[in-house]
Amino acid sequence: MDIIAQEWIEMQRNVQYRRTAALALKNEAEARAFVDAVGFCFLWPIKGLEMPNLLHAIAGRAREVPAEHGDPDGSRCWGWKDRSLGQRWWYYGKLLARRATLVSLDLLPYFYAHSSNYGDLNDYLQEYHDGTLTAEAKQIYEALLEHGPLDTVRLRKEAHLSAENAQARFERALTDLQVGLKVLPVGVAEAGAWHYAFVYEIVQRHFPDLPERAREIGRGEAQRVLVQRYLDAVVAIDMATIGRVFHTLNWSRAELERTIHTLLRSQSIVEVRTEREEHPLLMSARLMSVARAEHPSSIGFA
Numbered sequence: 001m002d003i004i005a006q007e008w009i010e011m012q013r014n015v016q017y018r019r020t021a022a023l024a025l026k027n028e029a030e031a032r033a034f035v036d037a038v039g040f041c042f043l044w045p046i047k048g049l050e051m052p053n054l055l056h057a058i059a060g061r062a063r064e065v066p067a068e069h070g071d072p073d074g075s076r077c078w079g080w081k082d083r084s085l086g087q088r089w090w091y092y093g094k095l096l097a098r099r100a101t102l103v104s105l106d107l108l109p110y111f112y113a114h115s116s117n118y119g120d121l122n123d124y125l126q127e128y129h130d131g132t133l134t135a136e137a138k139q140i141y142e143a144l145l146e147h148g149p150l151d152t153v154r155l156r157k158e159a160h161l162s163a164e165n166a167q168a169r170f171e172r173a174l175t176d177l178q179v180g181l182k183v184l185p186v187g188v189a190e191a192g193a194w195h196y197a198f199v200y201e202i203v204q205r206h207f208p209d210l211p212e213r214a215r216e217i218g219r220g221e222a223q224r225v226l227v228q229r230y231l232d233a234v235v236a237i238d239m240a241t242i243g244r245v246f247h248t249l250n251w252s253r254a255e256l257e258r259t260i261h262t263l264l265r266s267q268s269i270v271e272v273r274t275e276r277e278e279h280p281l282l283m284s285a286r287l288m289s290v291a292r293a294e295h296p297s298s299i300g301f302a
Contacts, residue, residue, distance in 0.1 A: 042097075
């Protein structure tokens with residue numbers, strides 16, 4: 001098994017994640033290209049989950065999430081995200097780890113193929129009858145179905161969840177609907193106490209061709225594509241982390257192991273170790289080729 005230098009992995013991640021001053025994103029067009037290149041990423045860094053994120057790519061370095069509203073990197077990250085809503089630059093919503101995630105439109109069908117949506121706006125009723133959709137999520141979805149895009153304040157009212165003691169249930173259900181690729185934010189309205197509220201819409205109405213694009217993608221194929229793209233971005237990672245990253249897609253351990261085995265057998269990925277750890281990591285075969293060609297001293301053999 002090849003041994004890859006941890007230092008090289010970090011160096012390559014800095015390139016992939018745009019965590020250098022020379023590669024830092026300068027404008028919204030570069031941000032769109034970045035999301036297309038990595039396939040999917042978080043808006044902010046999430047502790048314990050290795051993943052590119054828009055904040056670091058804007059800052060050109062790894063850094064903490066800004067605590068102040070006037071932080072230049074944070075302001076650009078938030079501002080670009082807000083201006084993207086409704087523009088179909090990418091998919092934005094709470095998805096992986098139930099956190100703010102950006103997904104390239106090319107990869108979105110592979111996420112959608114994991115959902116319980118089959119192309120009918122009333123698919124949610126079967127989930128509700130099966131007990132996999134809460135009453136609160138059903139009320140929110142039906143409010144959007146009846147009234148069209150609504151800001152958060154109006155949405156709580158129309159869903160009959162505007163009481164103070166319903167706020168936590170509303171927010172949890174709204175996140176459930178985003179994770180299930182049923183609703184997404186499509187704009188910002190001057191509403192509420194802070195004069196700032198997301199406007200939400202049904203995913204299928206915002207991306208009407210999405211069900212058809214996802215229809216022929218099997219679950220196994222979707223899993224292979226997503227794991228491959230993830231490893232192409234993060235360079236090398238352990239299988240347990242892959243499982244945590246895609247936890248909200250409800251992969252079983254058997255599915256994950258089968259996906260990894262298939263990718264290894266096709267030589268799309270390889271097993272490696274670092275000099276710091278004994279347990280194997282999974283690495284993009286494409287990036288292993290880069291390491292062999294450009295930095296052969298970073299590779300050993302055990």
